Amino acid sequence: MTDNRHMSTPPLDHPLGEKLGLRERKKLRTRRSIQEHALRLFREQGYDATTVEQIAEAAEVSPSTFFRYYPTKEDTVLTDEYDPLILDTLRAQPPGLSPAAAIRETFREIIGAMLADDRERVLDRSRLLLRVSALRARQWDQMRESQNLIIDVLAERLGRSTADLELRLFVAATLAVWETAGMAWVEDDGKGDLLEMLDRGMASLAAGFPL
16 A cells, blocks of 8 residues: 555546536546656666656646645555555455455455556566665655554454554554565566455464464
8 A cells, every 4th residue: 555645536447437517537547647648767777866857748747737636756666546445445345354354355356456457557666666765765654654544444344443553463464464465476476366365364364373
């Protein structure tokens, strides 16, 4: 999960994207275009060597337009449209599912869609998050924010306090599963089955991490 607190629209190719008005769809296309050009330039000439001005020129927008969509260069890597969908999908899981099963099904639905539609973009962003120290520092802060959002949803599902220690430990472990599986997937250059890795991780978590 990444920093998209300023974003509330779904991907254009997600079913919810069809409900967007023309203006919102145009804004989402511009946002996507800027990010795609940024990722291409980062691949070609390196993250540190790429400037906001170069990204804006490649995307055929002004620097001021760039900053309307992305507050910093880092945000072109850290931002996506999926966090609201992840939370909504988790809320919609059948109430009888255990927390681990509800999160596993949420991962399968949202991450499956991301890989089907945006595999290369996801892999490019993940490589940068692994290799660029400034991005890793920002990502840590965002993981804490995502952790709190998931705690809120699970506390509501379970009728427990958001201060519940066991709940907080469970969510922290869940995000550790996601981060570790994602790192292993990137280190294998995206050749593995990320969904299968996440399934294994969540099954191991549910079983108490037996070794």
